[in-house]
Amino acid sequence: MNQRIARRSVVAAGALAALACLEPARARAGDAAEACFTASEEGQRLRDEGRLREARARFIACGAAACPALVRSDCAGWLSDVTARVPTLILSAQDEQGQDVADARVSIDGAPLAARLDGKAVEVDPGEHVLRFERAGSAPVALRLVVREGEKLRRVSARLARPAAPGRGAGTPGAGVMVPREDRAASPPASAPLLPIALGGVAVAGGVAYAALGLSARADADRLRTTCAPRCAEADVDAVRTRVVAANVAFGVGVAALGGAAAALLLRGASSAAPAAAAVHVVPLPGGAAAALGARF
Numbered sequence: 001m002n003q004r005i006a007r008r009s010v011v012a013a014g015a016l017a018a019l020a021c022l023e024p025a026r027a028r029a030g031d032a033a034e035a036c037f038t039a040s041e042e043g044q045r046l047r048d049e050g051r052l053r054e055a056r057a058r059f060i061a062c063g064a065a066a067c068p069a070l071v072r073s074d075c076a077g078w079l080s081d082v083t084a085r086v087p088t089l090i091l092s093a094q095d096e097q098g099q100d101v102a103d104a105r106v107s108i109d110g111a112p113l114a115a116r117l118d119g120k121a122v123e124v125d126p127g128e129h130v131l132r133f134e135r136a137g138s139a140p141v142a143l144r145l146v147v148r149e150g151e152k153l154r155r156v157s158a159r160l161a162r163p164a165a166p167g168r169g170a171g172t173p174g175a176g177v178m179v180p181r182e183d184r185a186a187s188p189p190a191s192a193p194l195l196p197i198a199l200g201g202v203a204v205a206g207g208v209a210y211a212a213l214g215l216s217a218r219a220d221a222d223r224l225r226t227t228c229a230p231r232c233a234e235a236d237v238d239a240v241r242t243r244v245v246a247a248n249v250a251f252g253v254g255v256a257a258l259g260g261a262a263a264a265l266l267l268r269g270a271s272s273a274a275p276a277a278a279a280v281h282v283v284p285l286p287g288g289a290a291a292a293l294g295a296r297f
Contacts, residue, residue, distance in 0.1 A: 036067035040075055047078065050126050052086045052149075087151040088121040093133050093141075096161045104135040104160060121153055135157040199261035206254025213247035 018212035042057030059079035063072050091114055092105045106114040108129050112124055126149040133141045145156065220240045225233045 032066050033068055033071075036064070036071045036130045038061045040071055043075065043078060043082075047082055050149075052082050053123060056082045056086065076192055078250060085126075085149045086123050087126055087147045087149065088123050088153055089131075089147070090119065090121050091117055091131075091155055092119070092155070092157045093135065093160050094157065095138070096159075098159075099193055101135060101160065104133055104138075106134075107132045126151075131156065131158075135158060135160045137162060139163040193265065196261045196264045199257045199264060202257035203254045203261060206250045206252075206257060209250035210247050210254060213243050215249060217243035 038293070039058045039062035043055045043062065046052075046055035048059060056079060059075045059082060062076035063079055065072075067075070091099050091106050095101050100117075102117050104117050105112070106117070108124060108131055113124070113131070124147055126147050128144070128146050131143045131145065131247075133143070139162070141158040141160060143156065143158060147154070220243070224236060228236075257278050280286065
């Protein structure tokens with residue numbers, strides 16, 4: 001009996017020892033799972049705040065092999081989505097001669113972004129930022145821009161010039177201040193197309209006059225046919241003929257003005273240095289009119 005009790009005591013002691021060894025392992029596993037859930041929640045919050053680069057680091061952490069399978073699966077999907085949404089910029093700078101320079105550093109919102117311009121893309125978070133380009137011996141340039149989610153390989157450049165010498169450019173507004181730029185062609189301000197507008201107005205007026213005079217002449221001609229033809233007074237017949245000629249002239253002016261407006265629109269902007277001069281000439285002819293458009297460039 002005593003031997004049985006002794007054996008049971010030994011077995012119980014061994015079981016207790018095994019449980020004592022398992023408790024730290026379980027505690028460590030519980031801590032790891034809790035860290036995975038925390039990283040998952042923080043990643044989602046950072047993603048929603050637009051801090052995509054920090055969110056990506058959290059999703060990498062909760063996608064580790066030590067995390068529960070369900071958490072790993074969710075974090076892997078979020079990681080792929082965030083990585084596609086992180087914008088990238090390609091930074092460059094030129095000196096006074098327009099030559100590329102590499103020994104310039106760039107900061108974003110006061111934090112270092114690039115210690116050297118090597119032509120490689122850099123990642124930034126979406127939103128409004130201020131980029132500051134600095135180079136030894138040159139005046140710093142600040143550039144404000146709005147970066148959009150998913151925008152990849154956006155080219156941003158600045159012209160770095162030497163600061164103005166003391167006394168030079170004094171009294172001149174903006175002297176020594178460099179204007180930052182992006183690699184995008186600047187569009188010159190468009191001037192109002194005055195000539196096409198004027199000719200279009202003439203065309204409309206000619207069409208209205210043609211319709212009014214033509215309808216009036218037709219009404220008088222019909223009245224004469226039904227009342228006195230073929231022995232109508234010469235003055236009445238001449239009045240009808242005059243309105244017919246005037247209607248044809250108005251029609252010719254309208255057509256010529258319409259053609260001139262179309263030509264002016266086509267030729268506008270072809271040469272900004274030499275203004276074009278255009279003129280419409282209308283010559284009355286028996287029973288109608290002849291119109292001609294002339295232009296000098």
